[in-house]
Amino acid sequence: MARDKAIPPESFEELLAWFNPDRELAAAMYVQLRNDLTRIFIWRGCLDPEGMTDDVFDRVARKVATVRPTYEGDPRRYFHAVANKLILESLKKLKMHVSLDDVELSPQQITENATQAEAIASEECLQSCLQKLDNDKRQLIKAYYAKQKQAKIDHRSKLADDLGIKLPALRVRLFRIRESLEQCIERCLKNKAHNR
Amino acid sequence: MKKETLSDALLRAFLLGEIDHEERERIEGLFLTDSQERERILIAEQDLIDEYLEDGLTPEDKQRFIALYAQTTEQRRKLGITKSIKDWAIREAGLPQPTSTKVSLWTRLRARPWLKPVVVIPIAVAAMVAIVIAIVWVNSRERNRRHLAIEQELVQLNTPASLRESFAGKDSADLTPGAHRGAEQQTEIKKSGGIRELRLLWVQQERYPSYEAEIKRVGHDESLTSPKLQGENDRGYRVRLRLPVHLLDPGQYQIRLSGINADGSSGLVEEYLFTLSE
Numbered sequence: 001m002a003r004d005k006a007i008p009p010e011s012f013e014e015l016l017a018w019f020n021p022d023r024e025l026a027a028a029m030y031v032q033l034r035n036d037l038t039r040i041f042i043w044r045g046c047l048d049p050e051g052m053t054d055d056v057f058d059r060v061a062r063k064v065a066t067v068r069p070t071y072e073g074d075p076r077r078y079f080h081a082v083a084n085k086l087i088l089e090s091l092k093k094l095k096m097h098v099s100l101d102d103v104e105l106s107p108q109q110i111t112e113n114a115t116q117a118e119a120i121a122s123e124e125c126l127q128s129c130l131q132k133l134d135n136d137k138r139q140l141i142k143a144y145y146a147k148q149k150q151a152k153i154d155h156r157s158k159l160a161d162d163l164g165i166k167l168p169a170l171r172v173r174l175f176r177i178r179e180s181l182e183q184c185i186e187r188c189l190k191n192k193a194h195n196r
Numbered sequence: 197m198k199k200e201t202l203s204d205a206l207l208r209a210f211l212l213g214e215i216d217h218e219e220r221e222r223i224e225g226l227f228l229t230d231s232q233e234r235e236r237i238l239i240a241e242q243d244l245i246d247e248y249l250e251d252g253l254t255p256e257d258k259q260r261f262i263a264l265y266a267q268t269t270e271q272r273r274k275l276g277i278t279k280s281i282k283d284w285a286i287r288e289a290g291l292p293q294p295t296s297t298k299v300s301l302w303t304r305l306r307a308r309p310w311l312k313p314v315v316v317i318p319i320a321v322a323a324m325v326a327i328v329i330a331i332v333w334v335n336s337r338e339r340n341r342r343h344l345a346i347e348q349e350l351v352q353l354n355t356p357a358s359l360r361e362s363f364a365g366k367d368s369a370d371l372t373p374g375a376h377r378g379a380e381q382q383t384e385i386k387k388s389g390g391i392r393e394l395r396l397l398w399v400q401q402e403r404y405p406s407y408e409a410e411i412k413r414v415g416h417d418e419s420l421t422s423p424k425l426q427g428e429n430d431r432g433y434r435v436r437l438r439l440p441v442h443l444l445d446p447g448q449y450q451i452r453l454s455g456i457n458a459d460g461s462s463g464l465v466e467e468y469l470f471t472l473s474e
Contacts, residue, residue, distance in 0.1 A: 126284060142285045179238075182278065
């Protein structure tokens with residue numbers, strides 16, 4: 001957070017306080033807002049989403065002492081406005097085109113691991129995180145992806161029926177399992193890279 | 197607007213960057229402040245990623261998807277994680293897996309002792325000839341694909357919505373029609389600038405509902421067309437044209453700007469010249 005030395009350290013505390021008086025809740029909101037802003041920058045085609053997110057927090061931190069007392073409404077909207085301004089300023093940094101070679105590549109090729117070591121690490125992390133999942137969640141992922149393309153539509157409806165829930169609820173359930181699994185794999189890969 | 201207007205189709209268009217600025221900001225606002233909508237958007241993103249990984253997107257959507265979600269190494273790594281989960285599930289469910297043809301083909305070839313030099317050499321010669329023909333064909337196809345991609349980019353840059361987005365003044369250049377200035381004044385544009393906005397001065401008295409620009413490198417046959425441009429009064433009557441100059445080859449370029457009547461017929465034409473340099 002203290003990327004910019006001109007930002008007073010107390011600004012971070014004031015930012016958290018602006019989110020929520022409860023420091024724990026505020027910290028959770030802070031983390032989520034960082035992730036969400038990064039995602040917005042990705043959706044807008046920005047080249048350095050993480051860097052731009054840092055920039056937004058730096059800018060708000062610099063002004064929080066003056067803005068907070070008079071600002072009305074959800075502070076996340078203020079962050080959003082700052083992010084929008086930043087996007088306009090860095091219009092030239094937006095991705096303007098896709099490499100023609102990339103369009104020709106299959107998803108298989110796009111996602112191929114760069115090295116064998118990475119592929120092994122990735123597989124180890126996947127297995128380790130799958131083991132940490134409850135068996136019924138593992139079975140649900142397996143069942144959800146058992147069919148692809150057109151066949152999956154009927155298959156997933158039937159799966160939702162079998163579970164006694166609606167299809168949207170099944171999608172939510174699957175999304176949450178997959179998100180936690182992906183986060184587990186991310187953490188595992190980072191640890192492996194750190195220990196290498 | 198009500199929440200229920202966030203349909204799957206709208207979210208998909210949002211995730212592929214196919215909606216207007218106002219709607220995009222509204223959805224982003226909901227994403228940041230409404231936990232239910234946030235989850236719906238993330239689920240729609242998950243579905244889109246699944247569709248991409250199953251190679252189920254149209255070529256246009258695939259291009260947009262790659263531009264947004266598979267451009268950096270980090271993004272590709274994350275996609276790889278998602279794919280590994282799906283692959284595991286499919287493997288466990290006993291479905292056929294896509295295999296690495298490169299490895300298995302080589303392994304199969306090496307495993308055949310009857311492939312002796314006397315058989316292999318004529319096959320290799322024939323293969324070489326085929327490769328040369330293929331290279332010529334691929335090069336020509338590559339040129340066509342590149343041209344198509346640049347033209348798509350050109351059209352996207354010049355939609356009314358894109359042109360409404362602000363543009364840094366230093367990246368624009370004013371061009372006057374060729375007949376109205378000496379050759380020594382020809383505008384030079386650097387390729388390194390990325391996207392450039394050209395402001396084409398329309399000196400004719402007649403005004404048209406729309407204009408069409410044809411951009412052509414002098415001495416070459418291929419041209420790019422940007423239709424449905426609008427004129428506007430700004431220090432004279434001008435038509436703005438945004439060019440992806442980083443995608444163009446250096447050289448001298450001519451722009452033919454035609455007025456287009458309401459019935460689609462062409463009206464008067466103005467010509468502009470500029471030089472694109474490294």
